[in-house]
Amino acid sequence: MLHCYLEGLPLLYRKSVDTLSPYVPGFQPAMDGSVIKINSNENPYPPSPKVKELLGGFDFRQLRYYPDATSQPLRELIGAQHGLSSRQVLCGNGSDEVISLIFKVFFEQGDTVATPYPTYTFYKSVADIINVKVAFVDTAEDFVIDLQGLVNTGAKGIFIANPNAQTGRLLPLQSIEELLNRYNGLVVIDEAYIDFAGQQSSAVHLIGAYPNLIVLRTLSKSYSLCGIRVGFCIADESLIHAMDKCRDSYNVNHLSQIIAAAALSDQPYLETTVERVVRSRDKLEDELHKLGFTVYPSHANFLLCKPHQRSAADIYNYLKAQQIYVRHFDSPRLSDKLRISIGTEEEVESLLRHLRQYLGSDAAAHT
Numbered sequence: 001m002l003h004c005y006l007e008g009l010p011l012l013y014r015k016s017v018d019t020l021s022p023y024v025p026g027f028q029p030a031m032d033g034s035v036i037k038i039n040s041n042e043n044p045y046p047p048s049p050k051v052k053e054l055l056g057g058f059d060f061r062q063l064r065y066y067p068d069a070t071s072q073p074l075r076e077l078i079g080a081q082h083g084l085s086s087r088q089v090l091c092g093n094g095s096d097e098v099i100s101l102i103f104k105v106f107f108e109q110g111d112t113v114a115t116p117y118p119t120y121t122f123y124k125s126v127a128d129i130i131n132v133k134v135a136f137v138d139t140a141e142d143f144v145i146d147l148q149g150l151v152n153t154g155a156k157g158i159f160i161a162n163p164n165a166q167t168g169r170l171l172p173l174q175s176i177e178e179l180l181n182r183y184n185g186l187v188v189i190d191e192a193y194i195d196f197a198g199q200q201s202s203a204v205h206l207i208g209a210y211p212n213l214i215v216l217r218t219l220s221k222s223y224s225l226c227g228i229r230v231g232f233c234i235a236d237e238s239l240i241h242a243m244d245k246c247r248d249s250y251n252v253n254h255l256s257q258i259i260a261a262a263a264l265s266d267q268p269y270l271e272t273t274v275e276r277v278v279r280s281r282d283k284l285e286d287e288l289h290k291l292g293f294t295v296y297p298s299h300a301n302f303l304l305c306k307p308h309q310r311s312a313a314d315i316y317n318y319l320k321a322q323q324i325y326v327r328h329f330d331s332p333r334l335s336d337k338l339r340i341s342i343g344t345e346e347e348v349e350s351l352l353r354h355l356r357q358y359l360g361s362d363a364a365a366h367t
Helices: 002-004 017-018 049-056 060-064 071-080 096-105 123-128 145-154 175-183 203-209 237-246 255-263 266-288 314-322 345-364
Strands: 089-092 112-117 133-138 155-159 186-190 213-218 231-235 302-306 338-341
Touching: 002 203, 049 255, 060 237, 071 231, 089 123, 096 123, 096 186, 096 213, 096 231, 112 123, 123 133, 145 155, 145 175, 145 314, 175 186, 175 203, 186 314, 203 213, 203 231, 203 302, 203 314, 203 345, 231 237, 266 302, 266 345, 314 338, 314 345
Parallel strands: 112 133, 112 155, 155 186, 186 213
Antiparallel strands: 089 231, 213 231, 302 338
């Protein structure tokens, strides 16, 4: 009926929308306890017990009020944890909203941003929407980022996921500082996975010295809070002020604000969870080597690996049939590889058991 009604009317949306390729998330199976979901880099462990305690005693009458419009209490907490002012912090509906806001505030149509390839594909999705060009700079064979290549693009801004979203490679803090010393454009360091690399690797320490630096964080990964959609960025006050003027009103809901604060206040639980994930990551890396995989160094909560006995697509489909979901990207330099999120100890064991069964004698030849 709607189609018939629209026939003969002028196009109601921008022509460029027809050419957009939307961001494609990992497959979301029904979470009924019968599947192993290790395809979206989610934390396999629950959020802090403080979150459960908070929700158990939550007064639902509060939901009839608007949330704090600027997430000020949450900003103050984040600022205090990093030794910064709340005026250097902006909170968003996930770090994806903050990324969208950065594009909206700092780039005009026709501008160019540079980013390594491969990386988080959402950067290009947002850039395409507002007609900003993306210059991809190939990483090396081992996926090390080419910083000089990024600078040489002449782009107005550089986006670097660190550790990188598809590879897990960590760019040392010294290298980031070298980039900032020779590049005057906007530098966005997306630290979605930084807790798995260690806080000493974070570029937050550089905020006071470089007014062109924005550091992104999210509570989705290490804090096990993908479902509440809270992210934030830290930057010079002038950049935060500009972004604050352009963000959506009430952009972070009340429940998300108080849940985020509860999780952030429980740093001992975060450290314990991160240690468990890193321990499982190291074990999985060792076992995949024994099965004949090439495994790329990772400082995140996942591993990028290349099988040699069977194709990555075949292994992906086999595991899917066993209701084990990993990630396979049908894209250049990644199509022969799998990205495996780190699950619980039991999930890692189940994955390895099925891989040994499927690879059989081929795997035995590499042990």
